Amino acid sequence: MSATGQIFIEALDLYAYHGHFAEEGRLGQRFSMDLVLDCDLRASSVSDDLADTVDYGEVVALVTRTFSAKRFKLLEAAARALADAILAQYPPVTRVSVTLRKPSPPIPGRMESVGIKLDFQREA
Template identity: 40%
Template sequence: MDKIFMNKMEFYGYHGAFAEENKLGQRFYVDVELEADLSKAAASDDLAESVDYAEVYETVKSVVEGPPFNLVEAIVQAVLNKIFQAFSIVERATVKVIKPDPPIPGHYDSVAVEMTRERG
């Protein structure tokens, strides 16, 4: 299976289990790996036979900058659901959502959740 990667897309959302996170918001980074048969696109050089990266970005943005979730896990699943709804060519997808500077005492980098799902 062929793959398309989109890495470190940056968004601002209001997700988290704490009221402050829902009020103040924060940055989120998203990595997406899409698996599809890209042979027709490669042969035809036609975007209609592939996945439009701008549309993927807007799809992810609609979730991450949309209504709040308590858990990063729920954000990831919602992104996966939207990807499969929007792009029929995608057979398998991996989505990783990175939450930098989580409100965890003594924790200074990030937390992340990654899930892989297949069209089913």
């Protein structure tokens, strides 16, 4: 029986100082992100042991550290840094999808958010 699947973290809200405009770097803003990690979940589905899977609490801590470690001008660069950190730390993860949103972008118009979605796959 196969039990490959995905671990997901939805609507993780973090405050950071990213953005192209000087005000974004000075004032900071909220960001919301979704992460989807493709990995083999067979062992943990049988053992019921956290040691046999990717601990999403640890992933949240890694993402939080990585997201606030430096200032990114573009969401694309921040998403790549998050995916690189996850893939480096967790060998069982084969693919990472990162969705990043700015809920209050500093641009004219009424909108809920702006953002990007990028998919990254482990190099063979």
